[in-house]
Amino acid sequence: MLTSRRLQWLAVLVFVAVAGARVALADELETREHPTNTDVTIPVSTWPGTPSDKFPQPGEVIGPESAERVKGLVGDGILWCVKRGMTLEIVPYKEIPMPPHYQEATEKFSAQVKLLPDQTLEGYVSGRPFPHVDMNDPMVADKLMYNFERGHYFTDDLGLNLFDADTGQLSKDSDGQQHYQVERHFVLDWFRLLQYTGRLLNDPKPDIPNNRDKTFRKAGLYPVIEPFDLKGIGGINYRYLDKTRMDDLWLYLPSLRRVRRLSSAQRSEALFGQDTDVDSYGGYSGQVPWFTWKYLGTKPMLASLHGQSLPPKPCKGDGGMTFCEQWEKRPTVAIIEGTPKAPQYAFSKRLIFMDMESYFVVYSDLYDRRGE
Numbered sequence: 001m002l003t004s005r006r007l008q009w010l011a012v013l014v015f016v017a018v019a020g021a022r023v024a025l026a027d028e029l030e031t032r033e034h035p036t037n038t039d040v041t042i043p044v045s046t047w048p049g050t051p052s053d054k055f056p057q058p059g060e061v062i063g064p065e066s067a068e069r070v071k072g073l074v075g076d077g078i079l080w081c082v083k084r085g086m087t088l089e090i091v092p093y094k095e096i097p098m099p100p101h102y103q104e105a106t107e108k109f110s111a112q113v114k115l116l117p118d119q120t121l122e123g124y125v126s127g128r129p130f131p132h133v134d135m136n137d138p139m140v141a142d143k144l145m146y147n148f149e150r151g152h153y154f155t156d157d158l159g160l161n162l163f164d165a166d167t168g169q170l171s172k173d174s175d176g177q178q179h180y181q182v183e184r185h186f187v188l189d190w191f192r193l194l195q196y197t198g199r200l201l202n203d204p205k206p207d208i209p210n211n212r213d214k215t216f217r218k219a220g221l222y223p224v225i226e227p228f229d230l231k232g233i234g235g236i237n238y239r240y241l242d243k244t245r246m247d248d249l250w251l252y253l254p255s256l257r258r259v260r261r262l263s264s265a266q267r268s269e270a271l272f273g274q275d276t277d278v279d280s281y282g283g284y285s286g287q288v289p290w291f292t293w294k295y296l297g298t299k300p301m302l303a304s305l306h307g308q309s310l311p312p313k314p315c316k317g318d319g320g321m322t323f324c325e326q327w328e329k330r331p332t333v334a335i336i337e338g339t340p341k342a343p344q345y346a347f348s349k350r351l352i353f354m355d356m357e358s359y360f361v362v363y364s365d366l367y368d369r370r371g372e
Contacts, residue, residue: 062082062090063088063317064082064083073300075353077363077364081318081322084321086318087315087317092328093328093331095357096358099152102152102200105206109124115142115146119288120242124198126155126200127150127198128152129147130143130144130147133147140295142288145338146288148360151358151360155198155199155201159190159192163188166185168182177319180314180320180321185226188223188225191220193218194217213238218237218238219239221235222234222235222236239287243289250262267279267286277346280364283352283364284338290342291341291350295334297334297335299332299333300329301330301353303328303353304362305355305360308325332355333354333355333356334352334354336352338350338351338352346369347367348369350364
């Protein structure tokens with residue numbers, strides 16, 4: 001199960017990365033051949049920034065004055081925030097082991113899993129679908145995305161109660177001090193998720209029988225408690241086993257006393273007047289076949305995967321826009337570029353940064369139709 005601490009920090013990382021993305025990284029990526037002991041070439045990506053052998057050391061704190069030191073070691077969205085007051089407390093690397101039940105399922109079932117040409121899975125039961133990924137595989141990016149989607153953070157059921165988020169704008173006063181002005185404070189009563197397949201802990205497992213809707217999972221987010229003008233709004237989402245089928249999403253609007261069905265095109269639009277789109281929740285919450293994925297390479301990077309504060313501590317340097325937490329060097333982070341297949345999609349591409357030990361999306365950058 002994913003802890004509420006990780007969920008809150010995950011939401012922050014997604015928000016600041018989306019809000020801060022300004023410079024296209026993909027054009028700066030260079031791929032070089034790196035020989036291994038088995039004579040297999042693995043592409044390793046690099047881009048302008050601090051060389052990997054000069055990482056900030058544990059005990060250092062990176063802030064606006066030293067932001068250039070982490071250029072290329074974090075996504076551009078995170079770098080944008082650091083330059084505006086966010087601080088990174090550097091701590092030693094900490095391993096993220098695979099839970100025993102998840103590892104057992106991986107060893108038992110992964111050999112039978114196949115990725116078909118239409119980007120769908122065949123033979124999946126539970127656990128990690130592709131524990132040993134050949135980085136030269138033409139479909140390596142799709143396999144990495146499925147490892148993320150079928151990760152061990154929640155495999156059965158998920159419930160999150162009374163979580164909140166702020167949206168607002170940055171400003172500077174006459175003394176040049178930066179402030180974050182909260183415009184909307186969101187409080188949601190419940191987020192609930194029921195997984196229909198790949199279950200490991202709670203009966204029935206590995207699948208819920210009599211799945212008449214043929215769903216992969218069902219989720220509900222309801223009701224909104226704050227702000228007042230959105231009070232009572234709630235939504236439910238059906239995701240189907242057919243990975244090429246679009247989700248069904250319904251929204252209850254108390255002011256109209258009606259249930260409205262949202263189109264798939266609205267998944268990339270801002271929800272409830274804030275900046276984050278539905279597909280950005282959790283790093284990426286869309287279906288894998290909805291995008292064309294391209295593997296750009298791997299490199300060591302900084303990430304925050306062991307948050308210490310609950311509730312999170314707002315950063316003082318940026319007026320409270322972001323949360324300041326501990327960051328560590330992650331030895332191998334994959335960079336994956338996703339291009340949407342839907343012509344009406346609001347963004348031209350996503351850049352996913354995935355920790356290869358946990359298959360957790362540590363942050364992501366989004367680019368508009370102009371590539372900015």
